[in-house]
Amino acid sequence: MDNRKTITIIIFGLAALAGILLVLLLPSKSHLANIDFYISDTNNNYHYEVNERLELLINDTVAVKDKRLIWQMGNGDTLIRNTNVSYTYTQPGTYLITLKIDDNYSVNKFIKVISGSERVALDSIPRIHGVSEGYQGEELVFFAEGEGMDTWQWEFGESGMVDAYEQQVVYSYDFPGEYIVSLQTNTTKYPVKHRITILPRFEKAEELVTVDSLTMVQNDIKKHLQAIANAKVSQKSVYYEHTNYIRNKYFCMDADQVVVIVNEEKYNDFNGYCQGLHFLESNKKKRVSIDDVKIDDIYCVKSIYVTQSYIEK
Template sequence: MSNKLKLAILIFIALLLLILAIFIPYKSRLSNLDFYISESNNNYQFEVGEKLFFLLNDTTLVNGRDVVWHLGNGDSIVKAGNINYKYPKKGKYLVSIAVNNKFIASKKIGVVSLPKISPRDSLVKIHGVDEGYAGEELVFFTEGKGVNTWYWEFGETGTVDAYEKQVIYRYTKPGDYRVKLQTNTLKYPIYHYIRILPRFEKVEELEKVDSLGVVQNDIKKRLQAIADSKVTDRSTFYKNLNYIKNNYTCNQAEDILVIVNGGRYNDFFSYCQGLHYLENKRRSKIIINKVEIDTIKCFKRLNVTQSLLR
């Protein structure tokens, strides 16, 4: 064998080893490529029209490569890095990232559509039960933009009884009462009418009366179970959703207003769906810190305080 032939063989082997050294490690590293999804308004659900962020776990893995993001609704974005996108319609979508025409990672995402708040919803309104019992703790609260002063008169004392946005009042005598509220945004006061019934002190009936705190903790536990369940675990989702609906809403869950962390308004079903479909659960966890309802029987308002652990 001539020296030239030996040299050619050595050069070929060296080039082959160089190619293997470059591409085999890259292929191995590319298998570690992943992405997660983050939402912009921090209310723990993906919504129609909300800017969502699709973030790679390591952008260096795609440098110099052909990268296409497929959003699952026919749209795609060509970019070798992080992207953001707004979904125009609600639905369930399979988001995928392809590198060099090969699909590397995919995730399912649920996008919900929240009810639009009309100008009527911005008016000051009193929320409270229409009927209660003497001695029972009754919750009253109000909503309205720009309100920072509240003057509550519950019609029993003849004077102002409370000065907060949400109050608990206990009537001492049965009767029909007119609840009066004046705020800094109202020219004239608004009213709410309530009938207070006598409380019958029967032991067997009192044993059945649950405290507000027990009910709130029960709802909190059910919401936490929904938040902890996997996206594919529809059984746990419906079990706890229907439990709350059947036991505490008088089967009128569609009329319930959910206020998240004091500032975000949802309907009950959209809120529960958002808890269940929150993406990136392996990197974050929703903690239901506190739940408040306006009344034990057929509540219409659910105030949730929650946090996101990453």
């Protein structure tokens, strides 16, 4: 009986030892699951362009030390290197970049590379910035944004004629109703349009409620953008939770069509901007502070104006 117990103990001991060795020898997938990479455009204009040098940066270089990294660029090119990865695309298109780690784990990311003329075209599309709801007799501000414009013809749908000729105009409606604001510029063949609802005149207390609602939406978006900026690169679920919240609650179009203007000078689409916020966590010396957020439309956000700064850690 004692011999059987001894043999049983030895068998269990060998099995436990084999399990420990297996764990030590196999790559840690849970550890690799935190690996991600992001793509930096060297001219800092938030566009990935043809013939621009792009830098591919891994969020945790220590974790991939001594591992074999293979970069597949989505156009047939393959790079085998660990650090200082730079690449330039010569043709526009959408590419799937794949990072393979020791043939055991891979990370994928789509990238859209545009030509210089595409970038100009994207930035030149006229956009009307203005509220989608106002009050009878209220002074409403409308602003036209777009490159290359030097003439503007505004029709606010009430008078039946051209009402203004400036880039930024103030207009008040005499009667409540549904109206279509039309803007014709020298850069477009057909007018761009904006729908607005004019409500009957209310007391000032009611108007204050509307103003507060706009502030609440802007503060809500600001809160979720800050959460994206604060999330670690490994916290993908946090990133998607907050981006999807903003997208589903406030957008009426695809997220890559919503423009984000940063500090009144840099332009990006919503997806690209949020991705940049998320990966800035990898910078251990500073983080982004979302100081203020303004939107063009409380019910259908098309443009987000972000004021942000860097805080040294």
